[in-house]
Amino acid sequence: MSLPSFQLHRPRELAEAVALWTEHGAAAKLLAGGTDLIPSLKQGLFAPDHLIDLGAIAGLTGISRAANGDWLIGAMTRIHEVAEDPILGREFPLLAAAAGQIASPVLRRMGTLGGNLCLDTRCLWYNQSYLWRQSCGFCLKKNGAVCHVAPGGRRCWAAFSADTAPALLVLDASVEIAGPAGARWLPLAELYSGAGDHPLRLGRGEILSRVRLPAAAAGMRGSYQKFRIRNSIDYPLAALALALRREANGAVTARLALTALNPAPVLVAGLERCLAAALAADPPDLAAVVQLVNRAAKPLSTSTVPADYRREMVLIQARRALEACLA
């Protein structure tokens, strides 16, 4: 299927990309690896007048160390490089596990880390051809006025479905945002709005350029649990990342995040205190921790797999991840 026509820009400098993105605003889209955007263009989900391809910009790729020991990953670094870099994988096995389960091997060579973090939200009623959407009724995320998932409300509940986001959230990552006013860093959690129809909290002209992983998170135990129909290729339908470290004094540092369930990746609040209490019991009682996950997860009928099933799955995932990291 041919793409709708657009003017293609292939800037060689990030500043040039920011200028183009600032100039054209809503009339433009950014192209990273294209593994999500190109199919979406075919489905008529976007019809930009301008496409700004970030693929020719030098300096947006690669994995390096900052002077303070933190890790820096360029936004255009391919997913398979993140998944297979041996040193990064030793320091942050959770990130390697999450990245290594994205889509398929070929798509991991095409898709980028920045693209994954900025992935559009997904829904049964949205990621469909124009004809399908026209026949079944447009939704408020595109062309329509009603949410078929929650028809009474005015909110879009499309699910944020990137795999690297929960892993990077629990590893306490931050992202660098290049914009017309210069660059700024923000905690990854602040990138996401929680609204399915405009999932990213980025201003006009702003581009995610780098990811920073703090040295303090290196060496944490991790578990990435992912449920999808075809393990060889599909987006997640429920997934969970857990990073955990038992300190020398017996205290436990732990963070847990969910994806593919809510319109944003969710860092589960109160996890560490709840886990400490659970571990104080003999034998440890993980039910309360699983209950915390249960309260944070908001699966709705955004996929062909029923929401109840996805909820059941994430509870199982929580228990499996905890058992793996505490073993």
Add this chain to the structure above:
Amino acid sequence: MITAFTVNGQPRRLELDPATLLLEALREHLRLTGTKCGCDDSSCGACTVLVNGQPALACTLLAAGCDGADITTIEGIATDGRLTALQRAFGRMGGAQCGFCTPGMVMAAKALLDGNPDPSDGEIQAALSGNICRCTGYVQILASVRAALAEAAGAAADAARPKAAADAQRRAAGPTPPPQAAEPQSAHG
């Protein structure tokens, strides 16, 4: 806009609309119809080609984004009209049934073998896991890649062995042993 790249060793210059996909450039502008359009939404692998030696989905890449790249399609891997060991094995072992997924399967397998001449079954399965076959031929496809590897290993062993023993081994290996002179030294060369 003008896009210049190398396709199967030949430099090509095309005047293309910026929205042209690599798949369209290959099939419609260059008439290289060996690369198939399966799902058209990056979830089946039928359109797999090599871009600078790396497997990529031609249905999901802008042709303009491949400016300056070295592209290899299924048409470009045979040498002087002789199929590679991998292609012959797909035919011999029943790795192709309807054949629609086959170009993508072969290119994905070639990409694997180019970087890893001795993969395990698990590695072959993983490398082909994004290539969907609707004739349920995965067992034969795995066997095809294995057979190509065995043929390459046999050829390498032949070179270091007295001719009679090598001939006997080749007779045992398959019903139509290819002439030794043309035997490629790698599974995918």
